[in-house]
Amino acid sequence: MATRVVQHVSEELPSRYVLPEQHRHGGIPAGEAMPEPLPVVDIGRLPATDEASKLRVALESWGLFLATNHGIEVSLLDALMDGAREFFHQPLETRHKFSNLVDGTPRHKGYGCLLSQDQTIDWFDRVHLAIHPEDERDLSSWPHFFRDAMLEYAGKSKKTRDRVLRAMATLLELEEDHFVSKFTDRAITFAAVNYYPPCPAPDRVFGFRPHSDGRLITFLLADKDIGGLQVRKDGRWFNVPTIPGSLLVFVGDSLEIMSNGAFKAAVHRVVTNPVKDRISVAMFFGVDGDTVLEPAPALLDETRPARYRKMRTKEYIQGILELYGRYERMIETMKI
Ligand SMILES: O=C(O)CCC(=O)C(=O)O
Numbered sequence: 002m003a004t005r006v007v008q009h010v011s012e013e014l015p016s017r018y019v020l021p022e023q024h025r026h027g028g029i030p031a032g033e034a035m036p037e038p039l040p041v042v043d044i045g046r047l048p049a050t051d052e053a054s055k056l057r058v059a060l061e062s063w064g065l066f067l068a069t070n071h072g073i074e075v076s077l078l079d080a081l082m083d084g085a086r087e088f089f090h091q092p093l094e095t096r097h098k099f100s101n102l103v104d105g106t107p108r109h110k111g112y113g114c115l116l117s118q119d120q121t122i123d124w125f126d127r128v129h130l131a132i133h134p135e136d137e138r139d140l141s142s143w144p145h146f147f148r149d150a151m152l153e154y155a156g157k158s159k160k161t162r163d164r165v166l167r168a169m170a171t172l173l174e175l176e177e178d179h180f181v182s183k184f185t186d187r188a189i190t191f192a193a194v195n196y197y198p199p200c201p202a203p204d205r206v207f208g209f210r211p212h213s214d215g216r217l218i219t220f221l222l223a224d225k226d227i228g229g230l231q232v233r234k235d236g237r238w239f240n241v242p243t244i245p246g247s248l249l250v251f252v253g254d255s256l257e258i259m260s261n262g263a264f265k266a267a268v269h270r271v272v273t274n275p276v277k278d279r280i281s282v283a284m285f286f287g288v289d290g291d292t293v294l295e296p297a298p299a300l301l302d303e304t305r306p307a308r309y310r311k312m313r314t315k316e317y318i319q320g321i322l323e324l325y326g327r328y329e330r331m332i333e334t335m336k337i
Pocket residue numbers: 193195209214221223230269271280281283
């Protein structure tokens with residue numbers, strides 16, 4: 002296990018990145034244009050009914066929407082992306098000062114990858130940061146290139162998260178605070194700053210292999226200059242658009258389970274390109290590791306049985322990490 006060196010552009014593709022045949026994307030990484038526009042939700046207008054109905058469509062179909070008027074200044078989002086880019090453009094020696102390796106063993110926090118040497122790895126680098134609980138934050142180890150912007154963004158994005166989750170609970174006719182009340186002082190939020198260097202063979206690697214995020218919801222700030230993010234629907238891959246200054250909001254597995262399948266976790270992937278690097282910043286909002294993931298009891302009765310079994314969050318997340326290396330999804334093992 003090691004932190005990767007990603008400057009391979011003019012080199013032969015290292016074998017660690019080459020996908021086994023059965024996992025390749027058919028040699029055509031280009032996705033299709035969406036058959037209908039991705040829903041754009043004006044967060045400031047929630048819970049107005051017409052805005053909430055756009056949200057419902059998004060959650061039931063794509064598991065994904067674009068959030069505008071989210072209350073976070075665009076200048077802050079730009080500063081975060083600029084700082085992230087600056088970090089990844091540093092020489093390897095500088096980046097390694099923030100490595101996730103401690104005495105050769107990778108931790109869940111820092112710069113590097115999480116898969117072991119014997120697994121194929123995806124064509125991206127990331128810095129993983131614990132945002133919450135606060136006593137796990139370890140600010141001194143965050144790259145200073147984006148530390149202040151990330152901290153400010155983490156604080157402001159919580160308000161947006163709560164607004165969105167209240168509207169989601171209302172759509173399910175649950176108590177407005179049903180989801181928000183699960184964010185205890187031990188709830189887990191991670192951020193990932195992702196970097197995809199240009200790749201010499203985009204048809205033989207994934208930037209990020211197909212997956213759904215494990216926690217409740219993810220906010221993603223995607224590079225406004227370069228695409229590559231795709232979402233799956235009915236077995237087809239569609240290119241995800243961006244709107245400068247907006248956030249992409251993904252339903253994660255935990256929310257799919259808690260909503261008893263009413264909301265669908267978005268299966269997504271990133272494909273690379275040979276010309277330009279790409280940056281994204283993801284914020285994963287989850288519950289405490291000891292919280293049991295299960296469909297909200299108020300959603301169940303004789304005619305609406307539970308469609309997922311129960312599991313503690315920490316075991317669920319561990320399961321995701323194990324299956325990820327085999328290109329499988331943990332949520333499939335939860336379905337009844
Ligand atoms: O880079 C992207 O657009 C997506 C990243 C992603 O899916 C993740 O960090 O979970």
